[in-house]
Amino acid sequence: MSWELFAVxxxxxxxxxxxxxxxxxxxxVSERAGVLNMSIEGMMLTSAFAAAVGAWxxxxxxIGLLIGIIAVQPVALLQAVLxxxxxxxxxxxxxxxxxxxLGATTLAYREIFGARSxxxxxxxxxxxxxxxxxxxxxxxxxxxxxxxxYAGIALIVATALVLRYTSVGLAIxxxxxxxxxxxxxxxxxxxxxxxxxxxAGLMASLSGAFLSIGDIHTFTEGMTRGAGYLAxxxxxxxxxxxxGTVFACLLFGAATALxxxxxxxxxxxxxxLLIMLxxxxxxxxxxxxxxxQMAPAALxxxxxx
Amino acid sequence: MTAVNHGRGTxxxxxxxxxxxxxxxxxxxGFAALVGLALIAAIGVPVSGAIAAFVDxxxxxxxxxxxxxNRSTAFALVGFGFVLANRASLxxxxxxxxxxxxxxxxxxxALYGHVAALPLGLSFILPMLAAVAAxxxxxxxxxxxxxxxxxxxxxxxxLLSFIGVWLLYWCVQSPALLRKPMTSxxxxxxxxxxxxxxxxxxxxxxxxxxxxxxLPLTLVIAVVVxxxxxxxxxxxxxxxxxxxxxxxxxxxxxxxxxxxxxLATAGALGGLAGALMLLGxxxxxxxxxxxxxxxxxxxxGLLSRGSIPGVIAASLLFGxxxxxxxxxxxxxxxxxxxxxxxxxxxxxxxxxxxxxxxxWERS
Numbered sequence: 110m111s112w113e114l115f116a117v118x119x120x121x122x123x124x125x126x127x128x129x130x131x132x133x134x135x136x137x138v139s140e141r142a143g144v145l146n147m148s149i150e151g152m153m154l155t156s157a158f159a160a161a162v163g164a165w166x167x168x169x170x171x172i173g174l175l176i177g178i179i180a181v182q183p184v185a186l187l188q189a190v191l192x193x194x195x196x197x198x199x200x201x202x203x204x205x206x207x208x209x210x211l212g213a214t215t216l217a218y219r220e221i222f223g224a225r226s227x228x229x230x231x232x233x234x235x236x237x238x239x240x241x242x243x244x245x246x247x248x249x250x251x252x253x254x255x256x257x258x259y260a261g262i263a264l265i266v267a268t269a270l271v272l273r274y275t276s277v278g279l280a281i282x283x284x285x286x287x288x289x290x291x292x293x294x295x296x297x298x299x300x301x302x303x304x305x306x307x308x309a310g311l312m313a314s315l316s317g318a319f320l321s322i323g324d325i326h327t328f329t330e331g332m333t334r335g336a337g338y339l340a341x342x343x344x345x346x347x348x349x350x351x352x353g354t355v356f357a358c359l360l361f362g363a364a365t366a367l368x369x370x371x372x373x374x375x376x377x378x379x380x381x382l383l384i385m386l387x388x389x390x391x392x393x394x395x396x397x398x399x400x401x402q403m404a405p406a407a408l409x410x411x412x413x414x
Numbered sequence: 415m416t417a418v419n420h421g422r423g424t425x426x427x428x429x430x431x432x433x434x435x436x437x438x439x440x441x442x443x444g445f446a447a448l449v450g451l452a453l454i455a456a457i458g459v460p461v462s463g464a465i466a467a468f469v470d471x472x473x474x475x476x477x478x479x480x481x482x483x484n485r486s487t488a489f490a491l492v493g494f495g496f497v498l499a500n501r502a503s504l505x506x507x508x509x510x511x512x513x514x515x516x517x518x519x520x521x522x523x524a525l526y527g528h529v530a531a532l533p534l535g536l537s538f539i540l541p542m543l544a545a546v547a548a549x550x551x552x553x554x555x556x557x558x559x560x561x562x563x564x565x566x567x568x569x570x571x572x573l574l575s576f577i578g579v580w581l582l583y584w585c586v587q588s589p590a591l592l593r594k595p596m597t598s599x600x601x602x603x604x605x606x607x608x609x610x611x612x613x614x615x616x617x618x619x620x621x622x623x624x625x626x627x628x629l630p631l632t633l634v635i636a637v638v639v640x641x642x643x644x645x646x647x648x649x650x651x652x653x654x655x656x657x658x659x660x661x662x663x664x665x666x667x668x669x670x671x672x673x674x675x676x677l678a679t680a681g682a683l684g685g686l687a688g689a690l691m692l693l694g695x696x697x698x699x700x701x702x703x704x705x706x707x708x709x710x711x712x713x714x715g716l717l718s719r720g721s722i723p724g725v726i727a728a729s730l731l732f733g734x735x736x737x738x739x740x741x742x743x744x745x746x747x748x749x750x751x752x753x754x755x756x757x758x759x760x761x762x763x764x765x766x767x768x769x770x771x772x773x774w775e776r777s
């Protein structure tokens with residue numbers, strides 16, 4: 110493989126990993142606080158749709174992004190109410206939200222764009238960071254990416270710092286590990302968990318917007334195609350740590366990128382096998398390839414005082 | 415992980431008035447249907463016309479009635495499996511993949527297993543058994559991961575679903591697998607049509623009312639599962655493991671074996687659903703074969719709150735709703751996605767109402 114081809118592979122791996130990264134880190138924070146968000150998939154789809162419609166209607170992808178972010182918050186709030194206040198089964202309520210969003214976005218898409226439209230939608234700009242982007246041969250192929258990726262990296266670094274060095278991070282960790290202790294210390298478990306689910310919603314909305322107006326500049330029905338579930342798998346793979354989750358997302362991104370790279374190299378592998386590869390890797394990962402899992406002790410359990 | 419329901423069997427209610435486990439699902443369906451009507455009005459379709467199209471699509475002819483019932487059997491089988499696994503506090507969301515591998519196995523045996531000439535109905539029974547075995551294997555995989563590494567079965571069954579669906583895509587894309595011989599570049603990526611002998615016999619023998627043997631089979635399975643859950647040692651073991659795995663272990667009940675049994679059986683029923691869909695309805699395997707039936711079956715299982723008659727009622731509801739939805743799209747220009755919205759609302763409402771039901775049942 111030549112350097113140019115390798116750089117293209119690296120660049121597309123990063124591009125394909127971006128939605129997983131954004132959604133995965135949000136999910137990780139939520140799971141650290143004890144809430145399993147199966148609705149990541151639905152939140153991403155909501156934002157992919159809302160951002161696409163916003164960008165299409167106003168002609169401004171930035172407004173589209175904003176509309177995507179705003180549209181997800183009610184969905185995240187619904188998940189937070191269900192899993193905290195109503196103490197609903199978090200898996201069932203999440204899947205319900207995913208079904209609802211799939212139906213609602215498909216319905217709304219048909220109403221707005223018609224059944225067979227492939228409307229071209231204005232998308233977010235790509236940037237080439239100085240220095241990195243100027244590296245000969247590989248610079249622009251690897252680092253020329255949609256700016257949302259770089260914004261996302263900044264957010265992920267900020268999240269890591271907050272989790273590690275602040276009392277907020279400690280409280281989030283405790284809400285997932287020892288909610289009783291949090292309660293006794295005078296903090297509100299519910300408030301922490303609401304905040305984390307809304308944060309997961311924010312990250313999922315960036316992820317969904319990246320899919321539609323960042324990457325392919327259009328919306329297709331059900332376009333997330335299980336990316337939200339891959340994001341959840343990456344959290345498990347990453348053992349509920351930032352570094353591990355980022356690594357898992359990059360790995361899934363690379364596995365997806367192979368779909369386009371191997372045929373270009375003349376290597377003949379069944380297309381279906383390559384499409385399946387990230388899910389297969391995810392299954393191996395959650396199936397114990399990474400060792401016994403250390404989930405937050407209270408993950409998935411609604412807290413009752 | 416909390417269970418979806420709390421292991422209430424069928425017919426164990428002391429009084430028949432105001433059963434919340436019955437009332438709440440009915441209210442949820444009613445609420446979702448109202449939202450559906452409001453949405454129809456919102457997209458500017460005359461509501462009366464849409465309702466007329468819906469009714470025509472559900473009860474307009476003997477043919478659509480039979481098609482709806484046939485579809486309901488697939489939902490019900492997946493739903494029974496969900497209920498059975500859920501008795502052990504396991505949530506099987508892998509119906510879609512289990513249907514897919516069932517469809518693959520049934521197609522392979524029906525087309526290439528030399529079964530067409532076999533007597534005594536073996537020509538369609540063997541493909542069915544192959545589908546059951548494939549589905550059971552798919553479910554058991556998730557169980558083994560759960561027992562060996564503590565993998566949450568929700569994630570593993572979901573991932574296995576994606577893998578199963580793409581496996582099917584692979585089978586119908588590749589001429590070396592199940593794709594029909596390529597005579598030109600226009601050859602569709604699908605299997606050959608299965609031989610007539612392997613198609614499920616019709617109960618009436620009349621194609622204008624094509625109810626097939628899947629219906630009595632499903633009813634027999636319903637009775638077996640209901641009895642298994644409420645009257646047998648196996649059912650007791652499932653419930654014991656679901657309520658308290660540690661106590662069950664002390665009582666000598668094997669956690670591993672119970673989990674494998676529960677998920678493999680749920681998978682087997684999903685595989686059988688795939689066989690009914692292929693041998694009784696579609697006859698050729700194509701991409702998109704499972705078409706959301708696994709999720710509909712899951713929702714039926716959820717709605718039933720652990721009752722087998724409840725699964726049947728919900729499956730019939732969804733079977734007819736799909737027919738009505740299809741006709742609404744064709745005759746009244748209401749996208750079928752509306753039916754998906756309604757289903758999502760039903761699941762969310764029920765999940766949110768679980769606390770209410772629990773409190774109500776206690777008081």
